[in-house]
Amino acid sequence: MLRISSGYGPRPTGGGFETFSWYFFRVSGVALIFLAIIHLILMHVTTDVACTSYQFVAHRYQNPYWRLYDWLLLTLALLHGMNGLRVVIDDYVRNRGWRLFLLSLVGLATLAFFLLGTITIVTFQPVASALQGASCVTH
């Protein structure tokens, strides 16, 4: 039988990291409902994926608030998801050595992906030709 995760069940009251984690799942979850679902609609419904091209991003990122939006989505989803992965590892990996190894890997990966995503969003400067008209890609 599967074990119930430490993040599940009654509200933790002990203080400390597990309590923080429990509230963080819920607070970031509420924000992600809007951030993630609006993002999905914008990128897959009102614009077809084929048209989410470099040119599309170039136009969109003229507005700094879209960069902020995307950075919030990146940060909250990554921390929420990687924290979830931490809970899953705690649940299933019983061997202490392996657990320490995998949790360290999750920590390092979180940092690496956060840096890659942040650098991409902050440093993006479109080549000039990209601002002349939107274009869709074909395959």
Next chain:
Amino acid sequence: MWSWLLHRVTGLAVLLFLLVHIVDIGLLSFGPDVYNEGIALFSTGIVRVISLGLIASVLYHAFNGVRIILIDFWPRGARYQGIMFAVVMIITILCFLPMAYFVVAPIFQPGTSAVALPM
């Protein structure tokens, strides 16, 4: 139990996609040609069908997340958790169907698919 297992599996699936997505967005730094080649991959039929799984996962995980939060904070949440699970499934399906249509339709009508709305 099943709702919990599904919540865990969909959460991990969306996380896996997020990691891939951070890398493909990273291609922006290498200019239009490199980036658009990556996007072309996302608009192939196979990847469109796979992305239906992503959309269904996000929708279920989001709505079931609301259910978890209601069970935690609404005094009568635990009593209605079964009904709320049914509601989560119905809302997930109702949101999924129209979104799936827009994602899959371009496979059958290449060229006419989409209008890019620069924002």
